[in-house]
Amino acid sequence: MTYPTDDLTPLFAAQPAATLGYRQGIVRAWNPTNAENTVEVDGTLVENLTILNTNNDALQLAPDDVVGILTTGAAASSWMILGRATTPGTPAAESLLSQVSSGIxxxxxxxxxxxxxxxxxxxxxxxxxxxxxxxxxxxxxxxxxxxxxxxxxxxxxxxxxxxxxxxxxxxxxxxxxxxxxxxxxxxxxxxxxxxxxxxxxxxxxxxxxxxxxxxxxxxxxxxxxxxxxxxxxxxx
CATH class of the missing domain: 2.60.120.760 (Jelly Rolls)
Structure with a gap:
């Protein structure tokens, strides 16, 4: 007896490629209570991007911070903020590390x-x-x-x-x-x-x-x- 599931060919067929990408944005508004946000990406304001890591770094996001964004398609509704982009050796990096390690x-x-x-x-x-x-x-x-x-x-x-x-x-x-x-x-x-x-x-x-x-x-x-x-x- 032959069942529809006997044919495994579809499992080996080529699948649509995931459109993963990376972009940068600038935080223009950030609500530290509920993480509502506005991020400027290539001159366009995008509302309420998903936060991938809601850790201590996310709690300290503020307007004018540069953030890395993981994109999984053209629609901004599927984009996620990875975290702040901080250049080593800059005052911004020193301030961030000071807040984390010497805030008390x-x-x-x-x-x-x-x-x-x-x-x-x-x-x-x-x-x-x-x-x-x-x-x-x-x-x-x-x-x-x-x-x-x-x-x-x-x-x-x-x-x-x-x-x-x-x-x-x-x-x-x-x-x-x-x-x-x-x-x-x-x-x-x-x-x-x-x-x-x-x-x-x-x-x-x-x-x-x-x-x-x-x-x-x-x-x-x-x-x-x-x-x-x-x-x-x-x-x-």
């Missing part, structure tokens, strides 16, 4: 210093401070840590630490972005000290160089002590 900034002050201020303020040695370049995503993580203690006879005491930002972004201190230590059951007989830390996620920031600086305060009239103060900022 941190600072530490170990000296123990105190304040009685009920509002956030500087200690005798201000800071620490960390300056980063906020990327087109407008997002970053701010990590605070400090050893905090108080000793105020006859009262309930406490400490608090927050941060401000200046430069491309202006951010004020906030109780919602702070680390705190408070005794609600009575004053210590001599002294109380603890280590505290927290991570804060920020978004909707302006791209550009921004400096984050820790600030400190006392609670309930205590003399608040701080040491081993650490700030780390990680642009996303």
């Amino acid at each position: 900034a941190s600072a530490v002050i170990n000296t123990q210093q105190s304040t009685t201020s009920g509002t956030y303020t500087d200690l005798a040695t201000p800071g620490p401070s960390a300056t980063v370049t906020i990327r087109a995503t407008g997002k970053c993580l701010v990590i605070l840590s400090s050893q905090m203690g108080y000793a105020t006879a006859g009262s309930i005491g406490g400490c608090k630490a927050s941060f401000v930002a200046s430069g491309a972004n202006t951010i004020a201190t906030s109780g919602q972005r702070s680390i705190n230590m408070v005794s609600s059951v009575g004053a210590p007989s001599t002294y109380r000290i603890d280590q505290f830390g927290a991570t804060f996620y920020l978004d909707g920031l302006n791209p550009g160089a921004t400096t984050f600086t820790m600030k400190y305060g006392a609670q309930n009239g205590a003399t608040a002590d701080f040491s081993d103060r650490v700030i780390v900022v990680f642009p996303l």
Whole structure:
């Protein structure tokens, strides 16, 4: 008995050649939230090319970046952005590598210093401070840590630490972005000290160089002590 599938000849027949190609384009608009894009290719604006690699490089795409494009036909709907084209030894390459490898900034002050201020303020040695370049995503993580203690006879005491930002972004201190230590059951007989830390996620920031600086305060009239103060900022 002969079946239609017995004839394997069609499997060996010549198939249409894939029309793979490579082109370059210039990013004219880029939405870091959903990857919507406009790319100029040979003077023509093409909307929303597919992103082949949605990795860290794609997150940092920005207008005027030159990108490589894989073409699989005449229709732009089948084209895909491969990634940025960066010439070694240029400022653009140095900036890109710096963002990837050195984007995180941190600072530490170990000296123990105190304040009685009920509002956030500087200690005798201000800071620490960390300056980063906020990327087109407008997002970053701010990590605070400090050893905090108080000793105020006859009262309930406490400490608090927050941060401000200046430069491309202006951010004020906030109780919602702070680390705190408070005794609600009575004053210590001599002294109380603890280590505290927290991570804060920020978004909707302006791209550009921004400096984050820790600030400190006392609670309930205590003399608040701080040491081993650490700030780390990680642009996303």
